[in-house]
Amino acid sequence: MSVLLHNLSREREMENVHLAVEEEDIYSGYNDYNPTFDSEELENDVGFQQAVRTSHGRRPPMTAKFPGTAIGARPLATAFGARIPLASSMGRPMTGAVQDGAARPMTAVRAAGYTSSLTRGSTFDPLGQSKGPAPPLEGKNEDTPEEKIKILEKKVNDLIEESCMAQSIGALQLALEKAKEAGRKERALVRQREQSGNAEHINLDLTYSVLLNLANQYANNEMYPEALNSYQVIVKNKMFSNAGRLKVNMANIYVKQKSYPKAIKFYRMALDQISNAHKELRIKIMQDIGVVFVRMGQYSDAITSFEHIMSESPNIKTGFNLILCYYAIGDRERMKKAFQKLISVPLGIDDEDKYIPSNDDNDSNMVIEAIKNDKLHQMERNLKVLAEKYIMTAAKLIAPAIETSFATGFDWCVDIVKSSQYIELANDLEINKAITYLRQKDFNQAVETLKTFEKKDSRVKSAAATNLSFLYFLEKDYDQADRYADLAMTADRYNPAALINKGNTVFVKQDYEKAAEFYKEALRNDSSCTEALYNLGLTYKKLNRLDEALDCFLKLHAILRNSAQVMYQLANLYELLEDPQQAIEWLIQVLSVTHTDPQALAKLGELYDSEGDKSQAFQYYYESFRYYPSNIDVIEWLGAYYIETQFCEKAIQFFERATLIQPTQVKWQLMVASCYRRSGNYQKALETYKDIHRKFPENVECLRFLVRLCTDMGLNEVQEYATKLKKVEKMKEIREQRVKSGRESNSRGRREGSAAGVSSSVSSPKKAAIMETDVKAGERMKDSAHSSSTKGERLSAKMRSLPGSNEPYEASSPKEIDASYVDPLGPQMERPKTGAKRRVEDDDFADEELGDDLLPE
DSSP: OHHHHHHHHHHHHHHTOOOOOOOSOTTTTTTOOOGGGOGGGGGGOHHHHHHHHSGGGGSOOOOOSSSSOTTTSSEEEOTTSOEEEOOOTTOOOOTTOEETTEEOOSOSSOOTTOOGGGGGTOOOOTTOGGGOOOOOOOOOOTTSHHHHHHHHHHHHHHHHHHHHHHHHTTOHHHHHHHHHHHHHHHHHHHHHHHHTTOGGGOOHHHHHHHHHHHHHHHHHTTOHHHHHHHHHHHHHOTTSTTGGGGHHHHHHHHHHTTOHHHHHHHHHHHHHTSOTTOHHHHHHHHHHHHHHHHHHTOHHHHHHHHHHHHHHSOOHHHHHHHHHHHHHHTOHHHHHHHHHHHHTOOOOOOOGGGGSOOSSOHHHHHHHHHHTTSHHHHHHHHHHHHHHHHHHHHHHHHHHHHSSSHHHHHHHHHHHHHTSSOTTHHHHHHHHHHHHHHHTTOHHHHHHHHHGGGGSOHHHHHHHHHHHHHHHHHTTOHHHHHHHHHHHHHHOTTOHHHHHHHHHHHHHTTOHHHHHHHHHHHHHHOTTOHHHHHHHHHHHHHTTOHHHHHHHHHHHHHHOTTOHHHHHHHHHHHHHTTOHHHHHHHHHHHHHHOTTOHHHHHHHHHHHHHTTOHHHHHHHHHHHHHHOTTOHHHHHHHHHHHHHTTOHHHHHHHHHHHHHHOTTOHHHHHHHHHHHHHTTOHHHHHHHHHHHHHHOTTOHHHHHHHHHHHHHHTOTTHHHHHHHHHHHHHHHHHHHHHHHHHHHHHHHHHHHTHHHHHHHHHHOHHHHHHHHHHHHHHHHHHHHHHHTHHHHHHHHHHHHTSSOTTSTTOOSOHHHHHGGGSOTTOSOOOOOOGGGOOOOOGGGGSSSOOTTOOOOO
């Protein structure tokens, strides 16, 4: 019965409870007044009073899974599994009960988006996206003065950045234009601030940046007066802090203008404005002061600056400069002390052993492999190389000056270096000592010095043996050159210079296949060895493997783009391959590099002549004659060209020059007389023939022309010359008969003594070897003469045809006169190409290894 009453009470209470209606406004109902919470009516509230008087109000609150009170919202399960919500015994409204159609929130202060209606079908939307997009932001008003100033400041900064970027890529003019524009914009910005009444807010950093960038760009464009004015504006403005340092920049400009006193003044002004806290900067400025004093020739003042630097913060460059100053004033003792200070300067770099990996720790090996070639290690290597360069240069400079002889001075430097951290430079100094002997033409001392390295370590031993091999090769002592080349290869098989020297010694023995193998091995060890590639091309050329030689020289041309030697070899190869047009193109490229090479000009004229282009051939031959007027081949071609074109008067000067070059050759003087005769100057021709007769009284051709000229001119000397002509002809016949009879007797003797000759050759092998050598030499001369006889035959044919039979004063047939124009020396062998040689100069001995000299063709 009690349960039934309780249920009825619960039903009446639930009639006043309604589910909260889901509305768009989740915060509705905050201002609604609920009379349940009226504290004035609590005394009349029977349920409240009952809870206060009994233990009903002292029970612990129950956790509510649903919004509501602790006692009225949690459902209880019955034995049948039904969940029946329990209400307050006196009908107290639940939390969240609907009052006037609105659901009451759980509390007055809560997080946005969390509502009591979550379990009643509402969705979780903390950002309120269901309400649509947010209204657009209000746009900035760019018409306000503040916005205009900000936009202008941004433009100025952008222009400064663009100017710096243009200067970094080398566009100096564009960088200057951007800097000027930035200056104009910055001045407009200052005026705008003043107009808006914000003059006290001027951006001084921006003004400083604009002026400094403009001054730098003026200096980069070598507009030094404008740069100095811009720097002066910054320096004089007291509002810029630390602006006095820019006097260093002004001093640098004065150095470029060679205004050294002003440069010293500004360097010292900058030094006064820099505190001792900036020690490194002060040291650099003092070093600049010392260098300027050196340029002014004031070595004592420079020494003062350098000595102060070496006492405060010693460095390699300053130590080297100090040695130079002591050398300039000739102070031996102070040179020695400065050299000792130089080699004791700490470099502050790690030992190379640090980068050697260990076999145990893999992690350490990975780290070492990563830092082996990083930027820091590269910087350390560069610093060490620079220090070694300065020490070597200083030692070579002061060695002849600190002692009575350079050898003693070198020995002192070597002893000092051996006791320092640069002990490996001692051997290099010894090699430089040998090179100094070479420059003094003391080859014996150089060889003796280099021989002392035969028992040293492999690297130094290989270098010394390479130099010795090169020296003996220059002296044509090929056996010794071969011996030391082998020694150098044994000490270091991967030394390309040693392999080249070995190939050179084999080359001169005409074992071209073996020489090519050594050159190839040198290229395998060092693919950038241009000397080995050049010599390999020459070797293929000797083996008549012209395509492979061409490939070598084309590769070499890709490396040495402006090498006249390589281009000349390419032209010569194309000529041998019977491609004259390509040969001409390469020779033109040679002339673009060496404009005055007479050999290349003459060769180009020869190629044009073979192609039938006489005008171009004449142009290049004449240019060759202009730069080298002693080339007989060029002179002969030019003389023949003028005779062929009927300008005999112009041909005379060329044949007269040939007479001066070869005064014992009668053919040039006969050509001069012939030119006078062909031009109609018979009196001059007669005088020339008489002069020739006085020098060569037995010349038959000269006497024949004298007889003919005197007869036609009616001179009394005709009988005298006729008598001489008969006498000379008779003597000539007798001489020819003697020669003929001698040849017949010799041939008879050879036939009779053929058997004895065989036994003699067996018993005398040395004599047989000499004879065989002579035969081979004759065959080589014959082959060379045959390969170069084309041009000589063509010119000789022209010369023989000059005194034609249709001339009025011809005394004999053309066949009889031909003999007078045959060159008694025979066809000339091909001359060495100037483009394929390299002179041995002092610079050749400046390197550690001297075996890289190109082998002359």
